[in-house]
Amino acid sequence: MLSRTADSLFWLSRYVERADNTARIIDAASRLVAMPIAYAGTSNEWESALAAAGALWSFQERHPTADRDAVIDFLAFSPDNPSSIRSCIETARHNARSVRGALTTEMWEAMNAAWLELKRYDGRAMDRTALNDFLSRVKEACLRFDGSAYRTMLRNDVYFFSRIGVYLERADNTARILDVKYHVLLPETVSVGGGLDYFQWASILRSVSALTAYRWVYRQSLKPWLIADLLVLNEQMPRSLASCYENLSAFLDELSIAYGRQGAAQRTARSIRTRLQNASISDIFQKKGLHEFLSEFIADNGRLGAAIAEQYLT
């Protein structure tokens, strides 16, 4: 397969995953902001939404204050933000078009329909109902694309690259959401467990659609270390770092079998996965600190991306 084709597939998946993720971040932030301050706390939810989406700096370059309309416009619609939902869908569709031969008809139609549908929405003057509608359509479009990939693609390198894109992006997104929220809620000076705010924590789970999953897995009230455990170490949780790396290792191994050789990408993924498998959440909190652990993880995840690009995509 052409490296450019693999690159386009990889980024196509990443952009779809990113659009889905940003939609969830906006969704969770809007819910929290709608609550009385007594429940939601006084932190600027919009600013942390920007941080979770990795867009705080580029936002601040353009806007003095992080108010609702400006943030929603920036995260969902702005052409100035290459990771805004609209930019993600545009780029994904462009990539899909340039590798149309490698996609199944169902995937192409799902992508093209999403693009046609979502470009009808006007970012300006969007009230809450319209925003909810927009966000749920984004989520549906991403589900449809992902589902059509799962149901229709041949299980060959084309599929492997598109899956690798999904999990690499997802791991990055989950780590960022957790890191940003953790920081907001628990500055280093405050001990773990103190100052827990149920609604803030619920909001984290909501932004990775894991509120129900938490209840099923732990069957108890929300506790920060269990939330971290769910999102970092639990392989059953499809958005956890551990689950992402289980999949990344598996698909990279599939590639190495298909091509008859392996390299830095496989080794990097395996070593990150082993570290996650051997970690316990109490060690993470007590020995290293969650923030340091997540920062390191985000950097490692970036290194895996670079190794994949070096080995296959250029």
Add this chain to the structure above:
Amino acid sequence: MAGPENRARMAAPIWAEETMGTAFDEMTGPDGSSRPGYGFLRKWLESTPPEMLALRRAEAELLFRRIGITFAVYGETDAEERIIPFDIIPRVIGKGEWERLSAGLEQRVRALNMFLADIYGPAEILKAGIVPPELVYRNPYYRPEMAGLKLAHDIYVHIAGIDIVRVDDRDFYVLEDNARTPSGVSYMLENREVMMRLFPDLFAENRIDPVENYPEELLATLKTVAPHSAPADPTVALLTPGPFNSAYYEHSFLADKLGVELVEGRDLLVHDNVLLMRTTEGPKRVDVLYRRLDDDFLDPLTFRPDSTLGIPGIMNAYRAGNVTLANAVGTGVADDKAVYSYMPEIVRFYLGEEARLKNVPTWRCREDEARRYVLGHLHEVVVKEVAGSGGYGMMIGPSADKATRELFAAKIEANPENFIAQPTLALSTSPTFVDAGIAPRHVDLRPFVLSGADKVRIVPGGLTRVALKDGSLVVNSSQGGGTKDTWVLSE
């Protein structure tokens, strides 16, 4: 429209007012009878109510949109969903007619290839005084880089699209030889797919030669012309300028059907004079590149230095004989309209035969007497730029206004060698389903001729283009033309 008094009239097809009674109609002879091979079509048209035709036309459009042929035109901010209008009434060519035509096409393309091998080699035809040397050496498409280069199998034009018109029931005229990167073959294939879905009965009841094996024939052709050093099963790739090119749909369609990689310049590199593509399994050698990118953009080290679409060094790999480019570099000199006017002589010179396909009589404005005639008859002739294509840079005298005629007169005076003129042909017409009903419309035909090391392959059919506007002679899709499926009858 739906009133009861209308219904009786609607039950039979509407034969729209004949406005082009003077042109040769391919279905109906001068005495009103059906021409050979057209009987079934006439019967079908007469027994099919226009509502049904309209319904089928709507279905066809839906199919084209679903297939995605709509994405041929792509704006940056908004995808322009333009589709080339498709006429559901097929154009029919009888078995005997096709045999004559394809023999003529094969002869013509053989001569074109021999001409190119000659002018980039010993230049016998110039020494013999058949073609004036300045027409070749001062031609903008002549590539000095090709001089003295020995190509694998001596083939230059692997894929030719020869534009054919008729004016009577005897002769086929060549309007243009497209020897660079002719396009349109995806329409030939898609038109047939759509027709087979819409009218399975017509195909079952009539023996119509298939065209669907075109990709297979193309791949076979490309593999035969691989460099001598290539492995037995050479690697073929298709080079596209990219998604913003108006023919991108065709490029991706063909790559898909051929089962070869669709590459852009940035996917390729040249190392040790070998062309390589970057794959997920490391660099892989390319032996034959079917390139849909003009010469100018092919290699920034040799041609336009600002080209970002090409591959630096590919001309070195080419000259070293490590890769075959299809078509070869520098073929444009053969489809130039001034060289075109010498084609009967060119055929005779290389093959010792008379040309089977006629040339449209051509006045070369570079010759004084011809120029005087053209300038005196601008209201009658068609003037073309020698290097123009796609219907651009031409003037149709009878329909041009005074200002346009004066503009062209000035252009010709200033730069006579840049122009030729031809009589305005009454192109043949074919029944076409237009708003007013079924009416004759002017058509041309672009069959695709494949030249391999082993033989010449021509799939029976081609792209029929139709001028949808009443009286119009311009069939180019960029100027309001449509397409039809072309049926070559087996018996």
